[in-house]
Amino acid sequence: MKAKFFYSKLKGDLLVCIALFFVVVSCENYLDEQPSTLIDSDYIFTTEEGLKSGVVSLYKFDRDRYDRRIEDFMGAVLMSSRSDLAFSRTGYTGLMGRYQRGVSPVDQGANFVSTLFWKHFYNITNKATEIINAAEVIEGVDDDTRNQIIAEAKFFRANSYFYLYRMFNNIYVTTKTVTVDNAFDVINDKSSKEDIFALLNSDLDFAIEHLEWTDTFGRVTKGTAKHVKAKVAMWEGDWEEAKSQALDVIEDPDSPHGLVANTGDVFKGDRNHSESLFVIQSQDDLLGGGDNTMMNANYVTQYFQISGIESNIEQGGRGFSRVLPNLYLLGLISEDPNDTRDDDTYFRLKYYYTSGPRIGEEVDNYAPITDLNNPSSTYQRYYQRQHPSCIKFAQEDDNPDSYLNRSNIMVYRLAETYLIAAEAMMRSTGDPLPYINAVRTRANAAPLTSVDEQAILDERARELAFEGQRWFTLKRMGQAVIDRQITSYAGDGEYFPANLGVKDPRTNWQPHFINFPIAQIDLDLLGAGYPQNDGY
Template identity: 25%
Template sequence: MKIMFNKQLIRIGFLSITAGVFLVACTDLEIKETDSIISDGGGEGFNGVENVDASITNVYNALRGHLESQDNFFALQEVSTDEMLVPTRGTDWGDNGIWRTLHQHTWTPSHQYVLTVWNQMNQNAFLATEIIDSRSNPSTEQKAEAQFLRAYAMYQVMDLYGQVPFREPDEGPEIEPTVLSRAEAFDFILADLNDAIAGLPSSAPNNANTNTATKEAAQFLKARLLLNKFVYVGAAGPETADMDEVISLVDAITNSGYQLQEGYFDIFKEDQDTETIWWMASGVGNRIWNGMHYNQISPDNTGGGWNGFSTLAEFYDLFEGDPNSNNIGDGQEERRGWVPDETNADETNLGIGYGFLIGQQYNVDGEPLQDRAKNPLIFTKELPGLVGNNERTGIRTIKYHPVNGGFTGHQIIFRYADAYLMKAEAMVWKGEDASAMVNTLRDLRKAQPLASVDAQAILDERGRELWVEFVRRTDMIRLGQFGRDWEFKDPTAVNDKTKELYPIPSNAILSNTNLVQNPGY
């Protein structure tokens, strides 16, 4: 099979990515034949992919790499919110401001991650389209699997950028790709998911099956699509029929055997659990090391962490417990985790805490750690700003614990607790009482019950349950909080609804004149 990157894919509005090379934004926007791989395919004839199974595997492999990264997609979804920031520490993590502009909401169409994610997700969608084409002769199940993968990729483009370019496999470089509006893309994705649900096999929780598309994974994505529908089609609020369907889809997932599980941090081990609907064989090292200090070591990373990612004090304060410490006995709920001290730092946790790391940190022998300048390694709740930080400022987060290994190859993409809270939210939108549902989850996570549950309570509960699971930005937009002020956001970006979409990359607009830049850019 010849994959047509330049002269074909380039006109979709994304630059090709050759193996092992990540594109960076540049000021020279002239498209050259030397920019990417040239193929004689496209308008000169597409005869189907040579090996459907291998082609599906290639899409999974590409997506795995995209989702395990700490930058690009993860950064657009998490660092742009109140949940995560990457403060510059001296000269560390400066990176020409690429992290700071995401948190401040001052990104531009030339932002490297905005371009790279556009490239990646559009490429995944096109490769899936090649598989779906009748000339590839996929089986019913293979076609359904490719439709799920295309729906996932196109969903992310729709959610992040609002416009979705689409090209058929045999359309040559002389044809500019169609650009679907957000509402048109919604209908396209919904049709793909309906076909995927009909054609994919069902699976109860099972690590052997749930690392690829299943009926339940497609039901989950459809529920998320419908929950956000009013945002995507420009309506004032959700329709009751859509919320009813969200509830029915979650009930179907429940009926397949998925359920909430006790032991919050055990869910993020490689072991079998009842919550994981879809996982990928992605390493989780980025989720572990990007916040750990250089002197916090684990067996597969004896060089320590990378001392970057932190969370805001206001996000930490969403959780129950002592506001200034997170040691055992501080009255915290399970999801906030705990930090070992000299009495409970041992080989069972490597001296490294779970969840939110604040205060003095210890090694495996219970000895207080120091930073590289020999100061006590005390992670502080407050930061002086996005610049001017030392090695110790900021609360760090760990969800996939290093005691389980950074190369376990088991990153959760869809989880039942997310579906469960989608159902609770759908009930709230319908004016129904979801407090019993939410309190069932809170009781399981050792948190006090809520007297009532409204939209703000749902957003807060989703934040506590689903932190760093790729959903915070989308949740905040749907529930009207993405434009609010938070620490270190640029004042000019507060209440700026244009930031609810990322810009179309400058290179993409140059290569496809059907694209129109989003408002505000």
């Protein structure tokens, strides 16, 4: 009998992970839980403190995708590498970003995606469901505590199913707990879109009702749930609901959220500020505090290989030049010369010598191709060592001499909520200009006088590039949009001729790539009639 595909780990694994990572953790301003000496199934699922520890474990499991070392921490950067805004230069991430891998149910890229996304998010939904169902029947717990436990777990279940749906389309959702009796049941068909969104909305409605506007930094709040609810509504085409949820986060008198004053503050410090809606936390010298990753290194060039410039956090830290902003994105952010998003806040455009006779001067060792009829002889080194970098994921206390660093990761933030509100109004009723222009004004860019779909796409590119949202935005806007954007702009085309031919994402893209393939190793655990996505 084939094992149920999303039940990759049973209750015993949850107990071990909770015991190892979180029950013994206690620290100020972190996801704080009291230690316990008794760790067994009765403790976890039949006691208040056990269920609280189970909820904290969901934060750890959510962070796992970023912490896994698979192919230079590909799980942290894959979605950005596949967008229309990226140039994927090298490594296995480059193969994935150029649509050379991860395009067949049986290739190694699909197997990586299975581990990093399919199994990862089903693991979270399974554990969240177990906590929810246990919390609903536990005795001796006051209603406020019970609802807080369930609300956080329901947020994680909804957020994980939402991610799976956007990647794979053909998914199965359930609210049943894994038991010894049902662990080997075979699933024969995907869930309907109606059932998927009914569960997403039900879980998020409960989370919105029972979460508070403020909590310990790192924990999800009412604002986090409303932001995701707005994103879900956008996928349903329910513009009024999306607008309502977004405006609540922006304008509700009880909402603590507001745009920070300037773009330089958005990714400053530990990201604990009014714009943050959900931040994946990592903390040094703490059991359960997360692993060192190469997320930032994937996005930053190897400028330090140039004589006279040492790696330093101000210029991005130590990088690998895997995934870089492409000419299309750089053109968008340079359209307004006053826009501060190209001023070493979100991106590092220029590098400066830190030692030697030219200290303080701009590095100019290599040149890109600017004239196709007279190409530069050093363009490959330029892309490797001198090309602009995304520096959103560098943190001040990172080690500039290491590719590996432990830093907080911004997942959701208020600037996107503003752009959701603007788009929802553009597609329904209301004036979108104040909301899109709030983001532009913060960046010192000139306000827009009109808004259409392309204006929304362009502004989301400038503000949210490399934050993992772009590919989903293109897919949500429809087949024609994602086809046009990828085939027109992905990579750098003739300006990096080493990536033409079989390495050109523009020509490798096929319309059915709008859904990721379900890996054959996962299909083999499903019923014989379970549908693979079209085209594979």
